Amino acid sequence: MIILREIIQELFYGKTRTILTIAAIAWGTFAIAATLAIGEGLRLKFSETMANAGDRLLTVSSGVTSKNYRGMSANQPLKLTKQDSMAIAALPNVKGVTIQYEFGTMMHYQERRSYGHFRAVAPEYATIHNIKVGSKQRFLSVLDLQKRSSVVVIGAVMADKLFPGEDPAGKIVHIDNRLFTIIGVMQKKSQMSGGMPDEYFNWIPVSTYELLKNPEKIDLIAVAYKDFKALLQLKANIQKVVAFNHGASPDDASVVNFSDIAEEQEKVNKFFINMQIFLGIIGGLTLLLAGVGIANVMYAAVRRETHQIGVRMALGATTKNILFRYIYESLVATFVGGIVGIVMAEIFVYVVRLIPFKGELIRFTGKPEPVLSVLVLAIVIVVLGIIGLLAGLFPALKAAKIDPAEALIYE
Amino acid sequence: MNEVIAELHNIGKTYHTGKVNFEALRGINLKIERGEYIAILGPSGSGKSTLMQIIGCLSTPTVGSYFLAGKEVSKLSGDELAKIRNLYIGFVFQKFNLMPQMTAVDNVALPLVYRGIKTEERRKQAKDILRHIGLGQHFSHHANELSGGQQQRVAIARALVTNPEIILADEPTGNLDSKSGAEIINLFGEFNAKGKTVIIITHDVSMARHAKRIIEIQDGSISASR
Ligand SMILES: Nc1ncnc2c1ncn2[C@@H]1O[C@H](COP(=O)(O)OP(=O)(O)OP(=O)(O)O)[C@@H](O)[C@H]1O
Ligand SMILES: [Mg+2]
Numbered sequence: 001m002i003i004l005r006e007i008i009q010e011l012f013y014g015k016t017r018t019i020l021t022i023a024a025i026a027w028g029t030f031a032i033a034a035t036l037a038i039g040e041g042l043r044l045k046f047s048e049t050m051a052n053a054g055d056r057l058l059t060v061s062s063g064v065t066s067k068n069y070r071g072m073s074a075n076q077p078l079k080l081t082k083q084d085s086m087a088i089a090a091l092p093n094v095k096g097v098t099i100q101y102e103f104g105t106m107m108h109y110q111e112r113r114s115y116g117h118f119r120a121v122a123p124e125y126a127t128i129h130n131i132k133v134g135s136k137q138r139f140l141s142v143l144d145l146q147k148r149s150s151v152v153v154i155g156a157v158m159a160d161k162l163f164p165g166e167d168p169a170g171k172i173v174h175i176d177n178r179l180f181t182i183i184g185v186m187q188k189k190s191q192m193s194g195g196m197p198d199e200y201f202n203w204i205p206v207s208t209y210e211l212l213k214n215p216e217k218i219d220l221i222a223v224a225y226k227d228f229k230a231l232l233q234l235k236a237n238i239q240k241v242v243a244f245n246h247g248a249s250p251d252d253a254s255v256v257n258f259s260d261i262a263e264e265q266e267k268v269n270k271f272f273i274n275m276q277i278f279l280g281i282i283g284g285l286t287l288l289l290a291g292v293g294i295a296n297v298m299y300a301a302v303r304r305e306t307h308q309i310g311v312r313m314a315l316g317a318t319t320k321n322i323l324f325r326y327i328y329e330s331l332v333a334t335f336v337g338g339i340v341g342i343v344m345a346e347i348f349v350y351v352v353r354l355i356p357f358k359g360e361l362i363r364f365t366g367k368p369e370p371v372l373s374v375l376v377l378a379i380v381i382v383v384l385g386i387i388g389l390l391a392g393l394f395p396a397l398k399a400a401k402i403d404p405a406e407a408l409i410y411e
Numbered sequence: 412m413n414e415v416i417a418e419l420h421n422i423g424k425t426y427h428t429g430k431v432n433f434e435a436l437r438g439i440n441l442k443i444e445r446g447e448y449i450a451i452l453g454p455s456g457s458g459k460s461t462l463m464q465i466i467g468c469l470s471t472p473t474v475g476s477y478f479l480a481g482k483e484v485s486k487l488s489g490d491e492l493a494k495i496r497n498l499y500i501g502f503v504f505q506k507f508n509l510m511p512q513m514t515a516v517d518n519v520a521l522p523l524v525y526r527g528i529k530t531e532e533r534r535k536q537a538k539d540i541l542r543h544i545g546l547g548q549h550f551s552h553h554a555n556e557l558s559g560g561q562q563q564r565v566a567i568a569r570a571l572v573t574n575p576e577i578i579l580a581d582e583p584t585g586n587l588d589s590k591s592g593a594e595i596i597n598l599f600g601e602f603n604a605k606g607k608t609v610i611i612i613t614h615d616v617s618m619a620r621h622a623k624r625i626i627e628i629q630d631g632s633i634s635a636s637r
Contacts, residue, residue, distance in 0.1 A: 307508075311504075311510070312521070315502070319490050408469070
């Protein structure tokens with residue numbers, strides 16, 4: 001059998017050909033590995049980011065009736081009530097329900113003031129939305145809720161505007177002409193979904209808001225659920241319950257609006273997987289071109305070595321010997337090029353991680369970093385193997401068909 | 412009488428180039444006994460190389476039958492012929508035909524690769540033969556680092572390493588000066604003295620004189636045998 005040493009001697013004998021071939025494969029490998037690594041990095045970053053926006057959380061907001069039903073006419077806006085939230089809390093697959101109000105108003109501190117978005121929420125909000133406050137600070141508590149305390153947790157945006165260079169914790173502010181104590185400042189986190197990022201909001205206890213404003217409708221009911229698979233059923237149940245409470249048609253789908261983070265996450269994930277497939281195909285095509293390059297170089301080699309092949313056959317080389325010799329040569333070239341390309345991709349990943357990124361998007365998401373995962377490497381290696389094999393096979397078949405008597409005359 | 416090693420019966424070879432058919436050999440009958448030293452002599456284009464290709468199983472005849480070591484080989488497949496060449500024939504060419512990228516040892520060991528012999532063993536055998544023919548100092552030289560005579564001796568070592576029945580040499584001294592040529596001829600004589608068959612193709616009468624039998628070819632037929 002042909003030995004590796006001989007093949008390597010052979011490869012380095014025709015230096016230019018070898019270097020070109022290996023460079024082409026290295027480039028192709030680099031292209032496929034780097035694009036897949038970038039795609040993988042984005043996908044991982046985004047799903048992490050999405051998870052930060054709250055897992056297994058379904059938010060329900062009021063809608064508008066779309067049909068006439070027993071004295072209820074179409075195009076009536078619904079107002080969600082406490083009764084609705086209690087009915088939803090009693091449904092199967094529901095872990096917990098919190099209600100939420102949203103409003104916008106000015107916040108004053110001494111002579112400074114700033115407009116802010118507010119959410120009146122329950123303490124569970126922090127867990128569901130993964131909100132953390134600074135050390136020695138706290139989010140709204142059950143006690144705050146019971147006592148209807150005038151406390152507020154502010155977001156990073158408000159903290160920057162009202163307290164530049166100061167620690168806002170413990171400061172007394174005016175919200176709507178009432179005094180509130182700041183008990184916490186939200187720490188920054190990556191977040192890409194669920195509308196406006198949390199850092200733009202400020203939070204007060206839901207009971208305090210009800211006491212002050214006596215609101216006639218609930219803006220949002222946040223439903224934490226147990227089983228993602230039963231989500232569709234849960235949505236249908238919520239819609240029926242709300243429709244029943246308000247005397248609307250039980251199969252009127254527009255009485256409530258849902259926003260569901262897990263579902264959104266699923267969509268984003270699918271998008272990235274599709275992007276990966278697309279990038280993979282592009283990278284694969286690059287490698288395929290490199291493979292065609294190898295095949296051409298090998299064809300030229302077979303043509304140039306026709307006489308040598310004739311001599312080998314005269315000495316007893318069989319079809320198989322000649323065939324394997326060129327396939328091995330192609331595989332060795334592909335392998336060496338592949339290693340070089342993967343090393344280049346590793347260096348690329350390393351360097352990209354060192355580069356500091358700036359910009360609005362990056363501020364919310366955190367920095368996406370390319371990832372050369374095992375899956376990416378496995379795909380690259382399989383594709384390389386197939387390409388090396390095919391690129392060697394066709395020239396090798398041509399070599400094996402050479403007639404030794406004619407090849408020996410041919411110079 | 413010695414055992415017959417090769418026997419050609421009414422061999423003909425026709426080349427087809429485009430629409431033209433060319434009869435390079437016709438009606439060749441030849442019996443070669445083990446241990447013979449034969450020179451095939453003839454002018455250029457007479458069909459000497461064609462005959463050598465058939466005797467050496469590099470190509471098959473258009474008509475006729477050919478027995479090598481008691482086996483009819485004129486209708487075998489390419490791979491079967493490759494095995495037979497590796498077993499029975501040692502080729503020596505006018506242009507040496509060494510692999511330029513390989514050392515002398517690797518060149519000599521090449522036929523043993525196709526015999527499936529392990530690396531160490533075949534390198535040992537190759538070195539033994541190279542030492543025997545006086546190239547013990549040139550194991551790791553490449554072809555371009557050797558003189559013509561040395562290259563042809565490496566090529567002969569390559570032909571001998573498989574210990575073949577027949578050495579087939581096509582104009583082996585054609586590219587050499589007379590001194591190197593004489594050394595080559597001596598090596599053939601030595602091999603023949605061990606009872607092996609040597610067939611040399613030449614158009615040089617003085618070369619042919621070293622052989623014990625001379626076969627003359629003209630226009631694809633044997634014109635004389637003495
Ligand atoms: N593959 C081939 N196709 C067509 N014609 C060929 C082929 N090989 C040889 N011939 C022709 O057959 C004839 C004999 O060729 P061959 O090579 O056997 O002659 P030769 O006696 O060895 O000549 P030289 O002394 O010049 O080497 C020549 O006329 C040659 O042109
Ligand atoms: Mg000739």
